[in-house]
Amino acid sequence: MFCILMNNKIQLQSDSKLPEDGLPVTITAKYIEKRYEVMKWNAVIAETGSEVMGLLKTSNQVDFRPNDRPTDLADYSVSYEGRPAEDLKKGDRIEIGSSSFRIVGIGANVNEKLQTRGTCTMNFSEEREPATPDSIMLSGIGYPETCIKNGARITVK
Known part of the structure; x- marks a missing residue:
């Protein structure tokens, strides 16, 4: 068949x-x-910067970048393997490791930046209004401090 x-x-x-x-x-x-839910993004966290957990505790947000994009701010960001296949939108479900979140707000530049540079900021504050034009606002069940770690899978449906 x-x-x-x-x-x-x-x-x-x-x-x-x-x-x-x-x-x-x-x-x-x-x-x-x-x-059969289609995956918009299927990635794996390659490296979590040494300062990421501190940033999460103080600001509830962290920057994501593809692992093939070098930066001087690697200690303050999460690198991943696997770029998004489709645009993300409000209402999509994102799973990071064993935690599940809903996209409740999305900045005006998120999809363009993800497609061209692979970068975005994930904000776990549960606010709906995007903090910046590059922010993905998330709400859900789980603690980012426990799910954001090397080898964790990121999926968006």
């Missing part, structure tokens, strides 16, 4: 029976998105 995309519809092609879950032969891309 395999799928082909034609005119925004996915055609299942098969010489055998349909899958057991009873999917129709032709299904829309929207159905696939609803049934």
